[in-house]
């Protein structure tokens with residue numbers, strides 16, 4: 001690639017196929033020492049029309065070539081490869097995972113008493129961030145005109161105190177107690193004759209519903225520190241959790257993070273042998289390269305053994321006058337990682353995210369027709 | 370009895386129904402701009418991709434006129450077919466692709482579970 005060749009001297013390219021350098025530009029990002037090049041995705045179907053190459057990927061050919069391979073799957077985390085998809089779609093899934101897949105989170109905190117050093121609003125914010133063990137698909141959104149009921153609200157109670165003269169108390173998330181009956185607090189009413197109303201209007205007890213009787217709606221992790229109480233301090237409050245999305249507030253984001261990277265591809269432009277090979281292997285901090293013996297004469301040659309682990313630190317191309325290595329990324333191969341905060345398993349989260357994109361399409365289609 | 374009531378996030382604006390509005394010329398239906406409310410890069414960039422893959426599309430792009438407005442404009446110019454129909458097909462294709470991604474992903478997870486060694490399963494299950 002480094003030496004310039006006249007176009008007239010280039011070999012003929014068969015019809016309907018891209019010449020090698022254009023193919024490289026289309027499918028790979030090349031990471032140079034100062035900046036990456038060819039980062040854009042070439043989406044337009046007629047991009048290569050002038051040389052008789054069709055750049056469109058029809059839905060059928062997409063379906064044929066698209067592949068998913070799961071690399072790692074635990075309760076909290078999934079890593080998988082998505083092959084043969086455009087960055088716009090991969091990014092849409094990532095954005096939806098972070099901002100649009102709903103979860104339940106504490107939204108309203110009714111403070112009865114708080115004499116701890118943690119200010120009310122700070123405490124409320126801390127409570128909001130605690131992941132709840134509730135499947136958001138079983139709940140409805142609480143809109144402005146709705147009364148909080150068993151289908152859109154979960155009520156928790158926190159009542160802790162530290163006696164005078166006793167050592168300090170650490171309040172952890174397991175002390176948040178689920179109230180399946182709804183709020184226990186009475187609304188202030190100016191009308192003395194009317195019956196006192198509570199802050200929620202549950203029509204039945206939440207744990208009598210079949211979906212919640214087996215799986216109590218507790219917190220996901222019971223060792224999250226909420227506050228520390230000194231002698232004589234107390235917190236009494238009620239927390240109401242509702243359904244929401246990460247766009248509104250990050251506490252509703254179902255993922256700790258969701259991210260992807262393109263598959264690294266490392267090309268050795270020349271054969272690297274002997275001492276140079278040793279040097280190259282030593283340079284890489286994550287052991288992308290390896291030494292291979294050539295022949296019986298004890299000759300050594302560098303090979304690319306683990307391109308996937310490359311972190312793009314660019315150490316191997318730093319300060320060399322002669323280009324030996326080219327760092328590339330495959331544009332349509334994504335290594336996708338999702339870390340769930342616990343409400344849903346990571347694989348369910350991805351499926352939910354794709355469904356949300358489908359729903360968006362569906363909505364627009366019905367508007368358009 | 371309750372001394373303090375805190376709402377942590379901003380009150381939720383109720384989600385307005387999304388609508389597509391057309392700005393185009395009255396005589397030429399082959400080029401139009403569509404406004405989608407309550408949408409952003411997530412949908413617009415994906416549909417730009419599927420539209421660009423459609424050979425009937427000469428030009429397609431999107432813009433978000435102002436960052437504090439939840440609105441995106443999608444411009445479609447076609448070789449002759451009504452832009453509205455082409456846009457609809459773009460969304461249709463995107464939906465089919467999503468369905469395929471979902472089923473492929475589901476299969477891949479099942480395969481992974483099936484191939485997992487029994488010991489690993491024991492660690493993973495509570």
Ligand code: SF4
Nearest residue numbers: 284310311313314316
């Ligand atoms: S960029 Fe860094 S991690 Fe990647 S191959 Fe070069 S030295 Fe190794």
